[in-house]
Amino acid sequence: MSQQTVSPQTILMQASNNGKGTNGTIGQPITYEKIPTQIFADSKEASYAVAKEIADLIRQKQKEGKPCVLGLATGSSPKTVYALLVKMHREEGLSFKNVISFNLDEYYQMEPDSIYSYHRFMKEQLFDHVDIAKENYFLPDGTVPSALLRDYCTSYENKINAVGGLDFQLLGIGGNGHIGFNEPGSLINSRTRLITLDHSTRVAAGMEFGGLHNVPRKAITLGVAPILNARRIVLLAWGERKASVIRGAVEGPVTELNPASYLQAHPDVSFVLDESAASELTRIKTPWAVDSVIWDNKMIKKAVTHLSKILNKPILKLTDKDYNDNGMSDLLAQYGAGYEININVFNQLQHTITGWPGGKPNADDTYRPERAQPTKKRVLIFSPHPDDDIISMGGTFQRLVDQGHEVHVAYQTSGNIAVADDEALRFIDFVVDFNKGFSIDSPSANQLFLDAKEFLKHTKDSEIDTPEIRKVKGLLRRGEAKATCRFVGIPTSQAHFLDMPFYETGTVQKKPIGEEDIKIIENLIEEIKPHQIYAAGDFADPHGTHKVCWDAIEAALHRSKHKNFMKDCWVWLYRGAWAEWDIYEIEMAVPMSPDQVLKKRQGIFKHQSQKDGVVFQGEDSREFWQRAEERNRGTAHLYDSLGLAEYEAMEAFVRWKF
Template sequence: MIRLNLSSQMVLNKVSPVFYRPSSAVERSEITRFEKITTDIFPSIEEGAENIADNIAEEIKHKQREGKYCVLGLGSGSSLTPIFKELIRRYEAGELSFKNVIVFNAYEYFPLTAENHNRSINQLKERFLDFVDIEQQNIFTPDGTIAQDTVQEHCRLYEQRIKSFGGLDAIILGIGRMGNIATNEPGSSQTSTSRLILIDSTSREEMKMSFGSQETVPPCSITMGIQTILSAKKIFLTAWGDEKADIIKETVEGKITDSVPASFLQTHNDAHVIIDLPAASRLTRIRHPWLVASCTWTDKLVRSALVWLCQLTGKPILKLTNKDYNENGLSELLALYGSAYNANIKIFNDLQHTITGWPGGKPDADDTHRPERAKPFPKRVIVFSPHPDDDVISMGGTLRRLVQQGHDVHVAYETSGNIAVGDEEVVRFMHFINGFNQLFDNNEDKVIREKYREIKSFLKNKKEGDIDSLDIRTIKGLIRRGEARTASTFNQIPLDHVHFLDLPFYESGKIEKLPMGEADVNIVRELIAHVEPNQIYVAGDLADPHGTHRKCTDAVFAALDLEKQAGAAWLADCKVWMYRGAWAEWEIENIEMCVPMSPEELLAKRYSILKHQSQMESAPFLGNDERLFWQRSEDRNRGTAKLYDDLGLACYEAMEAFVEYKPL
């Protein structure tokens, strides 16, 4: 059996159910003291989605018994898809009918042409409404095709229509990274009603999954206002995954402010935030549970508490005192360890043992307190890289050191990365090929001349949002392959150890990828079964905003799982290490191996990243962070080193951090 979602079951810090499944109202009141909105945390997305579906189904059935309509407001963001799937399942099982349901779409893009199919209402239909028995005349949405001078009146009538059905019984919404609900951007007023609003750059970045590029996202939206949302009798706000953890904390625990529009839900008497554990990871009861209740102190939790205490007091670990512990809610640790000194030494040594200059293990050394085994040496290593530059961005220093220390290193580039190459790169290479042909083949190669004209014509007539032809995607993939080979050669990796897997799920030609499936897993499995590695490195950066990292990592985990089911003997001597990339770093309590870099090694890492020229200034997916990938990487690596230095450990120029994955 192939398990394709093992990354979602990955637990770095085992959170006691006490902190997300309180057994009584008193216990709940105690652990949620910092929270200003009723917040329910579930171990998985599926359980959270079922909870919302339970509430919506009960509301619909209650209205059916009364012979009334159930009026729902619905967003169309991807975070609502698991809820829609569960509601569809219940309809198909005969458990639920939507005949008495009226739906109001929360927002629509503006302006839209009649030919434009990238509409919010179309997304809502494709993900939900087309699969249930709702009456078409009961579906209402703002109209993005109307003239701008009629928008105000259109919004007034939309509000009036909602009121004519008795108002919204419930509304289900996702949350954007800036705290936007529907498309109420930061700065939206609590008294705002349905209106035309300019979409900011962060929201446009999130919406480009539906449009192919950020440039093709319409500049505005007609959205339900904050007041419209707050007028609903019940509100369900949902978020899944690490990438939403920071904004959930601001929404649930922060002040009410128009800079975080979702924070206005604190004023509603029946608002519910439904999230999974990763999205809850920054809430006080999950991140700093000792501040709300007694804890079962694991090594990781003690480490987390002491790092927090060091940052709070501005002291290194070995200078923390009994007074520091007592004044900041950590007296339990004094009782557990006997004194601040004992706790300090324990965690100092734990962190010290994560630092190693031998990521493949040091031969003929006592490896009792080292993150990696001394034997076997040398090790066979596979570094899996989701895109053709994640290896050097995320672990370029470690990669180079593994090679220099004599290990047999393979790099596997999982996707072509072709959609992240700008058209101007294609033009540049086509000019070179054409010029080369004219100089050395007297312009006689018919294939080159015809392809040159064909591709030149396509690019000339290409419109924003158009999917590249197969030929252009192939050329873009070749560009990235060439850069990856150059970087690998710079890092002294033999080219017969450089593997381009071109996983099929990536080749949709669009930002939104195909589902990852058996074909992808089999490609990965074939490589690992051939190499039989002693070490595997994979991307643990599951907050990658485009989702490719998660799918690539799930493909590796699924392949390992199949090998385990098949009884592969080599697995017993293989460790799997997870790195993070340009988007985030591991929390220090989770770091199990940290590889230091000298200034010279950090510079060499920069050079290897710079070999990927198509991903410099002109790369399409740099996101809202204006730093280039090499700058992000260096800042992150220096930040990790500074954190270790601040805690009183060795002071290095930069460090790359890893967490071990233990297969389920």
């Protein structure tokens, strides 16, 4: 199917946001999208819309005296939906007594009470908090003997059919396009079955399992055919990491290489996305190519940098013909010659580059990203984990210190779950031997470490670390963070270890932020009264540590914004080792020389527990210093390719405003 072909499955989408798309497009029908797609400002707003639809369906079925049959998904994407349904149950009286639910999948082999099982996930996220009858929710059994699996899978589908089929199926999407665990290669007529998980799926799950080696190789999944039999389907996707596969499913051909594309054939399906997950869709990435747009400054900057990149031409070499040939003739008509537009955008990019992230003293700061005054600033860097500061903005961190600013670092969480057991054992052995070697008699400390060592010797993968183990692992990471601070040149008295309570569960699953978390941040801001705040701006996972840490910072900032010192406080957001801001978004770019790149690498090396086999490696097998260097060099190369000065590397920031 050609992308331009209008088929019976092609949906002419109306831009959202009261007639305007999220990037300023004027509401006109477009034909690129073959699946109805709703784009929300963030995952919370999107999750509320989905939770409300599910609640309305449950209530409607109750009025009709009928059961409501739901197909449910696991993973990070639906968590907020489930939390909102629980809230509706508690506060609005939403009853689940008429609900019958079937989950999509389960790992194999997997005990239902394992901390990694989807049985446990669903009970903790939803079932234990609402009035659904235990006999009314069903999940694939990850303990069925292999000889009985075929019959078991058939019976699972038969149970769905026996209650009239699925009224509503909730889906997430894997980075390779899988729905349920229907991996690439799954056929449209595939049934419920045991499947071997794709390597990329296992790598993505490595964080939840504490490493790839713990992730099962197989799973039971509802097939594509029974998923498509649901009367209504809603697929959720959050974050830029899902953007590419979403575009393929929504705008590309129907193909077994992207199983989510099969949903193009469904008569009642919606993709519900946040802006980041929608960022590769044509109407978002290049809205001028599908519709009239409002050519404000941000849109012009986005369009011109995009044009420069796709044509592989520096901005100042773009011609009127380039604009006309690429759907930007109305920009020319509105603003005149292309060269004038080129100069304007070039100057904007030039003004983002500064070697003085704290502002250059006694200099004209009209076109600089930061203020010249005060010449010595109090700076507060928030680091969600004990190494995000050096990995994400180590060059800028060093510049701020070298240029005489008072720099504080707030390590928001202990980072203890990211320490491998053998690293903890090595640390315990050192402490015990150290005490013996120096005849230090500290019975309580020795016993703590010995108890921890004994637990680690016999622990099972499904067991949560004890408080003592978490303490040991947290101390290990705290020591590494202090070493980095000494290396950069700030006293350890300016390293603040907040140990925010939301994090201390011992598992990847965290508690929601609470009043205590926010108060810790608020008190520190009040204590330091910073002129600059730096914070992590990675929001791909709405339940990830970075996003939760930012939610606490944002709440504290809003509480403090009325205070006098906040009038002089600017907030800058950095990205992590996986992705960078789009070039048109960057408001401050701090260049690094080859020597500064090497020094940043050495600072990252202080975090020995995060080298040579990281617990949460993610989908990228490289070490953090390698990821960071490639990202920083990529940013510098992008500036160079657009016709600006050539640097070895760059760290980029976006300013956050109230």
